Amino acid sequence: MAATTTQSMGTLPSGLGICTTAPDIFYLPELVFGGLVWILVASTHVDPPNPLGWVMFVSVFCFVMTFLWMIMFAAGCHKSSSGWAAADFVYHGLAVLFYLSAGVDLAYITLLRKAVLLFDLQTYRIDIAAVVFAFAATLFYFIHAILSAIRWKHF
Numbered sequence: 001m002a003a004t005t006t007q008s009m010g011t012l013p014s015g016l017g018i019c020t021t022a023p024d025i026f027y028l029p030e031l032v033f034g035g036l037v038w039i040l041v042a043s044t045h046v047d048p049p050n051p052l053g054w055v056m057f058v059s060v061f062c063f064v065m066t067f068l069w070m071i072m073f074a075a076g077c078h079k080s081s082s083g084w085a086a087a088d089f090v091y092h093g094l095a096v097l098f099y100l101s102a103g104v105d106l107a108y109i110t111l112l113r114k115a116v117l118l119f120d121l122q123t124y125r126i127d128i129a130a131v132v133f134a135f136a137a138t139l140f141y142f143i144h145a146i147l148s149a150i151r152w153k154h155f
Contacts, residue, residue: 012084012151014076023092023147026140027070033137034063034099040130041106044123051105055134058102062095062137085152092145099141103134 018024038059046052069091078084110127 011080012078012088013073014078015074018070018073023088023144023151024070024073026144026147027066027073029140030066030095030137030144031063031070033133033140034059034066036133037102037130037137038063040126040133044126048109051109055102055106055130058098059134062098062141065091066095082152082155085148085155089145089148089152092141092148095141096138096145099134099138103131103138106134107131 013021013024018027038056041052041055041059046056069088072078106127110124110131113127114124
């Protein structure tokens, strides 16, 4: 039964195969949770601009790159090359580091602004939701990176 949803580790999926194989099944949750971080942070006043600008950069960059990466995999641009398997691991590992740093920054800023934002409870709740979604996106990128490393190792 598990054999129907997994693919041999020496090939990369293309077409709709990216929706049924690990680690590529994580593209959609990465897009959803990353997009939610982007939307939630953008819906509030980005203040202070330095750490929250980094959060916006990470969420937009990872959303766009993951979408392009998914389209390239679906189109079969990789031709099942081991270089693409390595690039998949490197990109998702970088995304983990980016999202982890962005999540920590966002959590820290939310904690610092807690006293100010308690008067604006809706903004505080939006910031908390953004923190939760940032760490959820980090988790999905981490799982994808680990499974990509295993796939790359078996290539």
